[in-house]
Amino acid sequence: MSNRLEMKSIAKSFGGVAALADGCLSLETGKVHALMGANGAGKSTLMNILGGVLAKDGGSIAIDGQPVEIGSASHAALLGIAFVHQELTTMPTLSVAENIFLGDFPRRGPLIDRRSMNAQAKALLGRVGCQIDPRTLVESLSTGDRQLVEIARAIRKAPRIIILDEPTSSLSGPEREKLFAVIETLKTGGAAIVFISHFLDEVFRICDQVTVMRNGRTVGSWPSGETTMAQVVHEMLGSVAASERIREPRQSAADPLVTARGLSSGNLVRGVSLDFKPGEIVGLWGLLGSGRTELVRALIGLDDLSSGQVQIAGARGLRNAKPAELRAMTGLVTEDRRKEGVILPFSIAQNIGLPNLRALSNRFGVIDRKAEKALAQRLSAELGVKATSVLQTAGTLSGGNQQKVVFGKWLPAKPTFFILDEPTRGLDTGAKGEILKLTVRLAEQGAAVLFISSELEELMRVADRYVVINRGTITHELPGSATHDELMNAVSEEIARQEVA
Numbered sequence: 001m002s003n004r005l006e007m008k009s010i011a012k013s014f015g016g017v018a019a020l021a022d023g024c025l026s027l028e029t030g031k032v033h034a035l036m037g038a039n040g041a042g043k044s045t046l047m048n049i050l051g052g053v054l055a056k057d058g059g060s061i062a063i064d065g066q067p068v069e070i071g072s073a074s075h076a077a078l079l080g081i082a083f084v085h086q087e088l089t090t091m092p093t094l095s096v097a098e099n100i101f102l103g104d105f106p107r108r109g110p111l112i113d114r115r116s117m118n119a120q121a122k123a124l125l126g127r128v129g130c131q132i133d134p135r136t137l138v139e140s141l142s143t144g145d146r147q148l149v150e151i152a153r154a155i156r157k158a159p160r161i162i163i164l165d166e167p168t169s170s171l172s173g174p175e176r177e178k179l180f181a182v183i184e185t186l187k188t189g190g191a192a193i194v195f196i197s198h199f200l201d202e203v204f205r206i207c208d209q210v211t212v213m214r215n216g217r218t219v220g221s222w223p224s225g226e227t228t229m230a231q232v233v234h235e236m237l238g239s240v241a242a243s244e245r246i247r248e249p250r251q252s253a254a255d256p257l258v259t260a261r262g263l264s265s266g267n268l269v270r271g272v273s274l275d276f277k278p279g280e281i282v283g284l285w286g287l288l289g290s291g292r293t294e295l296v297r298a299l300i301g302l303d304d305l306s307s308g309q310v311q312i313a314g315a316r317g318l319r320n321a322k323p324a325e326l327r328a329m330t331g332l333v334t335e336d337r338r339k340e341g342v343i344l345p346f347s348i349a350q351n352i353g354l355p356n357l358r359a360l361s362n363r364f365g366v367i368d369r370k371a372e373k374a375l376a377q378r379l380s381a382e383l384g385v386k387a388t389s390v391l392q393t394a395g396t397l398s399g400g401n402q403q404k405v406v407f408g409k410w411l412p413a414k415p416t417f418f419i420l421d422e423p424t425r426g427l428d429t430g431a432k433g434e435i436l437k438l439t440v441r442l443a444e445q446g447a448a449v450l451f452i453s454s455e456l457e458e459l460m461r462v463a464d465r466y467v468v469i470n471r472g473t474i475t476h477e478l479p480g481s482a483t484h485d486e487l488m489n490a491v492s493e494e495i496a497r498q499e500v501a
Contacts (some may be wrong), residue, residue, distance in 0.1 A: 004029045004192035005050075005161055010059035012045050017399060017431075019045045023059070024218040025211055027161065027192040032183060034203040034224070035196050037213035038236050038287070038454040043196055046213070047163050050194075051083035052076030063160065080160035084150050084167060086196075092139035097121035099138055100153045124152040128182045144175025151182060155191075162186060163194045168202060180206055198287050200229045212236055233287075234488065237456050244457075246433075247440045249464045249480020252277040257448045258299075258326075258417055259318055263308035265298035268472040272298075272308070276417065276448040281439065283463025284452045285487075291472035292452050293335060296419055299450075300326045326417075331410030331447075333403070335421040341406040344395030348387060349376035351394050352409045359412065379408040384434065400431025407438055418442055418449045424458060436462050456487055466490075 003026045010023035023046040027033050037043045048054040052073040061068050063079055070076050090099045097118045106116045121134035130148040138146060147167060154162060168176045183206055187193060197203055204224055211221040212235040219235050256275040263272040268291040276282055286292045297303040299310060301323020310326060311318040334340040342351050353360050353372040360372050376390035383404045387397060394402055403423060420439060424432040439462055443449050453459050459466060468476040468490050476490040
């Protein structure tokens with residue numbers, strides 16, 4: 001008997017950069033299949049191709065043994081594929097029933113048959129263990145209940161394949177348990193389920209099979225009972241050659257520039273203490289969901305602290321810092337450059353000018369466009385931005401050049417503290433190398449650098465010190481001289497704790 005789904009040798013490139021080179025996935029009927037991989041491994045691209053969001057460049061897809069070409073999201077739905085995205089897509093001002101039937105309302109003549117819609121919605125909600133009145137507005141629901149509404153909408157047409165992308169990322173403990181019960185019901189009903197999660201304990205609890213991707217390729221697939229958390233993480237990360245280091249690790253004798261003491265914030269930052277010294281690159285490693293980005297937000301005051309304090313160097317030593325002071329001294333390269341790093345319709349010059357408007361404006365607040373252009377030309381030449389001119393829009397640049405623009409816009413302000421959150425995500429090998437060299441250059445110019453990555457390979461090329469974070473807690477700190485095996489042992493120890501728990 002053939003598998004429910006076979007994806008073989010799937011390839012996809014964006015602007016000449018391969019996001020997928022050899023993506024493969026097999027799903028069995030009535031099984032939950034985990035799809036794992038670090039940031040940029042190709043998971044989302046592979047699932048977007050299966051869900052009809054993206055068109056593949058190469059490879060083959062077969063459903064129940066029949067070759068298919070998926071032309072759009074609506075075509076995927078007709079083929080029995082339901083996609084529950086990580087970002088909830090419910091419409092808050094509509095009722096639960098209206099959200100479930102959005103785009104395909106039951107009708108009585110020209111009018112929506114609300115009685116039938118509400119009755120069908122109630123039955124679908126019952127199938128996912130949700131007792132909400134279907135007439136309730138979605139805006140009044142908890143995140144967990146909204147997630148169940150999404151799943152009810154997904155199963156309305158009895159899909160053969162269900163993709164759940166990080167479905168538990170914002171759920172409470174009881175809400176997760178409710179979701180796991182729903183998944184078990186769907187599995188018993190014969191659906192083949194793809195479960196994407198960064199929580200390894202969840203994967204090993206509810207999944208029958210685990211497939212791992214790395215750098216756009218599927219590297220292996222195992223029954224969950226025949227592998228371990230440590231092996232999965234090892235396959236996700238790969239190995240690192242020490243000879244690839246851009247700069248040998250250094251121990252700074254300087255006093256800390258920024259110090260965090262006992263920081264706690266929200267649900268994912270708990271009692272974090274760290275020092276950041278001038279000229280030092282601190283490598284922070286953690287899988288998605290470990291609290292990395294939440295720690296950054298807490299550090300620079302974007303999220304409120306429930307306890308702890310951030311201090312900065314002053315004339316008489318460390319002193320408590322106000323969020324505005326921290327942000328004024330910090331250059332932040334965010335995880336999502338296309339949404340938060342650059343404004344795609346703006347030119348290179350306009351993007352670089354944005355954080356520097358005060359210096360580029362006259363006393364009446366009018367921007368000196370000639371000065372803005374000159375600044376952008378100087379920084380573009382310094383950073384090696386490849387473009388026809390600084391008037392070219394950022395959206396037309398390659399990923400690596402967009403990232404250089406993100407770096408460039410901070411340089412005129414001369415930040416003394418840089419936070420780089422997955423700065424090489426989605427870049428090709430050459431562009432990654434250039435960004436890593438730029439990171440080293442910032443440190444050599446005296447800045448303290450926090451370099452965050454889910455790839456040990458990158459950290460081991462530049463970091464002077466390593467910090468491991470898991471679920472909001474610092475679990476290990478190692479010197480820059482630590483070997484790949486020592487880092488992997490630190491990761492494995494934390495995974496072993498999760499397995500025991």
